[in-house]
Amino acid sequence: MRLFRHLQHWLGGNGSRLQVADxxxxxxxIRQWADTFPWAPMVEAIERSFASRFPQRANGGRxxxxxxxxxxxxxxxxxxxASDEAICERLRTDLAVMYACGLEDVQLDSPQAHFxxxxxxxxxxxxxxEALIDELLAIQAAAAMAEGLVSPAHLLIDTFPxxxxxxRVTDATTLYKAQKKSFNSWTTSHNSASPxxxx
Amino acid sequence: MDHITQQCITRTATLTSQAGALQxxxxxxxxxxxxxxxxxxxxxxxxxxxxxTQLLEVGSSIATLAQxxxxxxxxxxxxxxxxxxxxxxDLSAAQAAHQQISTQSRRLTQGxxxxxxxxxxxxxxxxxxxxxxKSNCPAPCGRKSGIISEPTAGFIFATRVPVGNPSDxxxxxxxxxxxxxxxxxxxxxxxxSIHSVAxxxxxxxxxxxxxxxxxxxxxxxIPKTVEPLNPQPSPEAILDLLNEAGLNRQRTPHQxxxxxxxxxxxxxxESHIASVLCRGAGQIRYKGPQGAVVQLGMTVMAHNGAAxxxxxxxxxxxxxxxxxxxxxxxxxxxxxxxxxxx
Numbered sequence: 266m267r268l269f270r271h272l273q274h275w276l277g278g279n280g281s282r283l284q285v286a287d288x289x290x291x292x293x294x295i296r297q298w299a300d301t302f303p304w305a306p307m308v309e310a311i312e313r314s315f316a317s318r319f320p321q322r323a324n325g326g327r328x329x330x331x332x333x334x335x336x337x338x339x340x341x342x343x344x345x346x347a348s349d350e351a352i353c354e355r356l357r358t359d360l361a362v363m364y365a366c367g368l369e370d371v372q373l374d375s376p377q378a379h380f381x382x383x384x385x386x387x388x389x390x391x392x393x394x395e396a397l398i399d400e401l402l403a404i405q406a407a408a409a410m411a412e413g414l415v416s417p418a419h420l421l422i423d424t425f426p427x428x429x430x431x432x433r434v435t436d437a438t439t440l441y442k443a444q445k446k447s448f449n450s451w452t453t454s455h456n457s458a459s460p461x462x463x464x
Numbered sequence: 465m466d467h468i469t470q471q472c473i474t475r476t477a478t479l480t481s482q483a484g485a486l487q488x489x490x491x492x493x494x495x496x497x498x499x500x501x502x503x504x505x506x507x508x509x510x511x512x513x514x515x516x517t518q519l520l521e522v523g524s525s526i527a528t529l530a531q532x533x534x535x536x537x538x539x540x541x542x543x544x545x546x547x548x549x550x551x552x553x554d555l556s557a558a559q560a561a562h563q564q565i566s567t568q569s570r571r572l573t574q575g576x577x578x579x580x581x582x583x584x585x586x587x588x589x590x591x592x593x594x595x596x597x598k599s600n601c602p603a604p605c606g607r608k609s610g611i612i613s614e615p616t617a618g619f620i621f622a623t624r625v626p627v628g629n630p631s632d633x634x635x636x637x638x639x640x641x642x643x644x645x646x647x648x649x650x651x652x653x654x655x656x657s658i659h660s661v662a663x664x665x666x667x668x669x670x671x672x673x674x675x676x677x678x679x680x681x682x683x684x685x686i687p688k689t690v691e692p693l694n695p696q697p698s699p700e701a702i703l704d705l706l707n708e709a710g711l712n713r714q715r716t717p718h719q720x721x722x723x724x725x726x727x728x729x730x731x732x733x734e735s736h737i738a739s740v741l742c743r744g745a746g747q748i749r750y751k752g753p754q755g756a757v758v759q760l761g762m763t764v765m766a767h768n769g770a771a772x773x774x775x776x777x778x779x780x781x782x783x784x785x786x787x788x789x790x791x792x793x794x795x796x797x798x799x800x801x802x803x804x805x806x
Contacts, residue, residue, distance in 0.1 A: 294773075301772040302765075343743050343759075344766040390750070390758055398761035399622065399642060405768055406621045407649035410656060414775050415619040416791045417643050418659040418719075419685070419726040420612050421733040422667060424632050425741070426594035427625075427748050427756065428606040429585070 282370040289364045298344060299337065299365035303408040307401050308332050314397045330381055335389040337366040338381065349383035356381055475525070482522055490515055516569045523566065530559045564589065590753045592629035606748060607756050610635035611736065611764070612643060615662075615726050616784040616793070617771045618736035620764045621646055625756045632666035637675060659715060660685050660723030662730045677709045684709075684720060685727025695728035697721070722790055729783065739767050 289296050311332050334356075341362060342352050355362045357380050363371060409415045490511075537543075537552055564583055584605045585591045593605050610624040610632075622642035624635055640658060647656050661676060662685025673683045684705050687693055697705065702717045709715075745763045748756045774780060780788070 297773045297776070298766075298769045301769045301776075339762055340766050340769070343763045344769065346744060393758045393761075394754060395757045398757055399645075402620075402622055402761060402765060402768075403642065403646035403649050405765055406619070406643070406646040409619060409768070409772060410647065411650045411652045411654065413793060414772060415614050415617065416793055417614065417621060417647060417656055418791060419615060419722055420621070420640075420643065420658060420661050421615055421685075421726070421730055421736075422610065422612050422632075422636055422639060422661060422663040423733045423737060424608050424610045424635060424666075425737045425745075426606060427609050427745055427760070428594075429588070429591050429748050429756075 282372055283360075284370050285360050285364045285368055288360050293361050293364075295341075295345075295361040295365050302340075303404055304333060304336075304367065306404045306408075308336060310400050310404060311336060311393075311397065314394075314400070315392060318394075319392060330385055331367075332389075334366045334368075334381060335386060338362075338386055339390060341365055342386075349386045353381050353383050353386065479522060483519075486515060486518060520566060520569055523562065526562055527559070530555060530562075561589065588752060590627040594629055607753075609745065609756075609760050610639060611733075611740070612639040613733060613736045615729065615732055616787045616791070617775050617780060618732075618739060619768055619771045620736065620740070623757075623760050623764050625753065625760055627753060631669075632663070633669040633672050636661065636663065636667055636672055640676075640679070640681070659719045660726060662686060662723070662727040664730065665690065677711060680711060680714045682709055682711065682715055682720060682723045684723045685730060687727070693724055693727045695725050697724050725787075725790075732783075736767075739770070740764060743767060 291297075315332075338352050338356065341347070342349060345352070347355065352362070356366060360371075406415075406417075410417060533555055534552065537548055537555070540548065543551075568583055583589050584593055591605055591607065594608050607625055608629050610626075611620050612622050613620045622639050624638055624642075626634070640661065643658060647658075650656065658679075658681050660682035665687055667686050668688055673686070676683045682705075685693070694701070697720070699717065702720045705720055706712050706715060706717070740760075740763055743763045743766055745760055748759055750756065750759045778785075
């Protein structure tokens with residue numbers, strides 16, 4: 266219910282509802298993968314950490330996108346090897362991705378523009394820190410150990426090099442930046458040209 | 465402040481042209497060495513020393529200018545105290561970065577060996593050259609990530625991305641502590657503990673062994689020589705190993721046998737690393753040390769999800785299945801579909 270309230274700007278509307286769990290088969294790889302995560306304690310840990318480090322100063326504004334959706338999207342980018350933009354696009358149409366994000370039902374006839382923006386995902390990622398990542402890993406490991414799937418009795422340790430990459434400037438990013446810049450300049454000029462409101 | 469600004473404007477043009485000319489010359493010479501600067505190292509080092517000397521001469525006035533800027537900032541009363549503090553901290557950070565780089569450059573020009581963690585990127589001093597590069601190739605620069613995993617399905621319990629390029633032995637205790645904290649997270653009445661740790665020759669450290677033994681953890685999986693470990697030690701050898709570790713009453717001979725088998729088949733960790741690398745952990749795309757931690761952490765969580773799916777579907781190797789039987793882990797049936805957690 267909470268997720269529904271967060272995403273009601275997209276999920277709201279008329280028409281029949283589609284039950285996501287009924288459509289996505291049990292044998293779907295993303296569904297099986299998503300079912301292994303202990304979502305509730307992980308989301309709780311993130312919300313607790315964010316509340317202590319980034320306290321909410323005002324109650325106004327639009328409701329934020331659910332942490333559950335953002336966490337699932339962030340994990341999916343690494344699982345399916347998609348970019349932020351690609352995974353946000355898939356969330357609009359791919360029912361398996363919706364299932365992984367915890368959406369129970371959707372109404373496909375409602376407008377879906379700008380459901381989760383890639384920028385929102387980047388902001389969410391920027392708030393994660395080392396302590397929180399360690400906590401999330403510990404929660405996942407504890408859940409697997411509690412179910413008797415893995416044992417910490419005998420462990421292997423190794424290291425591997427990770428090269429520091431750079432964000433390459435592609436045609437797509439250049440075009441995106443140019444469009445954003447032109448839109449910002451147009452908005453500024455439009456605001457300055459418009460007459461002042463009457464008092 | 466105006467005086468410094470004027471001075472900077474005039475010098476900026478000169479410095480830019482000088483730096484551009486140097487860069488152009490350097491690129492010309494580097495092109496002679498072929499792909500990735502492979503060639504006679506002696507010639508390259510000589511050239512590098514000459515270039516560094518010229519660059520140091522160009523940047524010699526930065527210290528004086530920074531000092532003047534600090535003095536001018538103190539007198540700038542029209543700026544608010546918070547702004548001045550913010551600018552002063554930025555200036556100090558820039559000054560410190562330049563000092564570090566110039567110290568390193570001077571050491572290089574004098575023909576001395578560089579310290580272990582040298583700066584390779586002026587914008588991110590936490591990046592270091594990794595010693596695990598290919599032979600006769602430039603060392604890759606980045607970070608050395610550490611993982612601790614279990615030997616059956618490759619579930620990774622914890623990760624570590626330290627600053628710089630520390631020794632492999634320094635990874636062990638922090639990673640073991642993280643696993644210990646994960647064990648403490650379990651609410652069910654399970655009595656889980658770490659019995660042994662296996663690693664490669666880089667982890668071989670007498671002090672580390674003593675610390676592990678003090679914590680009740682066997683270190684028989686860490687080799688002392690390049691010879692492979694004996695996967696099936698005799699009862700006498702097991703007793704010797706237990707006596708050596710001083711864990712006669714804490715660990716059983718069966719646990720020692722498992723630890724030896726685990727140490728013998730330690731190269732299986734390479735497949736766990738390969739799985740993480742194929743999910744994009746080989747190249748850090750996020751910014752800074754925090755970005756590296758986030759990327760690796762998320763990748764490992766995604767990998768763990770896939771590992772658990774493999775356990776459910778029993779898509780494990782014969783060796784892994786055998787090991788799971790020895791560890792007494794639950795066997796799942798294929799048709800045992802887990803209820804959704806959504």
